[in-house]
Amino acid sequence: MIRITAIETGKARMKTAQRTGGDGRSGLQRKIDIFRDTHWVEPLPILCFLIEHPEGRFLVDTGDTWRNSVPGYLPRWNPFFTREVSIRVAPHEEVGSRLLAMGLDPARDIGTVILTHLHHDHTGGLDHFPSARVLVPRANLPVSTGLRGRLMGCLPQRWPIWFRPEAVDMDGPAVGPFAGSHPVTRDGRIFLVPTPGHVDGHVSVVVRDEGITYFLAGDATYDEANLRAEKADGVTNDPAQSIATLRAIKAFAAGEPTVILPAHDPESAERLAARRIFV
DSSP: OOOOEEEEEEEEEEEEHHHSSSOOOEEEEEEHHHHHHBBBBOOOEEEEEEEEETTEEEEEOOOOOOGGGSTSOOTTTTTTIIIIIIOHHHHHGGGGHHHHTTTTTTSSOOOEEHHHHHHHHHHTTTGOOOTTTEEGGGGSSTTSSSHHHHHTTOGGGSSSOOOOOOOOOOOSSOOOTTOOOOOOOOTTTTEEEESSSTTOOOOOOOOETTTTEEEETTSSSSHHHHHHOOOOOSSSSSSHHHHHHHHHHHHHHHOOOOEEEEOOOOTHHHHHHOOOOOO
């Protein structure tokens, strides 16, 4: 028996041009569109997912941190952090507090943390897991560290000093439309597939339960509506790659009953509870 729980760690607000990029716009043009946009979407959840599996507990992404509100935590020289996105996380909303409220000690009871990618709203809760094995897609590391990472939505300077993730490759067997994969559990029921586009090296986590599959999409799409319409977001540097990923996810879901669970979709938690598949 596998159990998946959605854990909300605060809210994020973004421009409409970030959630849905304009058709025919290049990666650079999409960034310009975000800065020009005067319209904000409603506050969106920042979700992590706890997977309870016979082989242990696995956490997909770690959400963000209340420290976003501390002056100086976000680099003031990067206007994207300070003007184009608004993160609101109360201390009790961090993933560690959420897990404690569920009766789990994040420092001892979570065996593995899986990061779909290293953007700050997916790594902000890393401090709570000093004893966990942390899996990171190897292809995402080069765009997440140093100055390039700080320009591209990452905060490597804020990662825990003990952070030494296990970099993994998508060198396992092809799965449906995905050219590779990486097994996470020995029974093969949890595995990673490459879903690049939102950022290089992005992966999604697939969980195959009895008669139903859960596709934990990270930021491969911001919501199911954009997936259905094959609309790439405004963050991507490669819209064609993003759209190819969306088509691959749709093709995968056409092959087996699949619940799609993006990290910022307001309907993800309800969709998970109802086991509502993508059709």
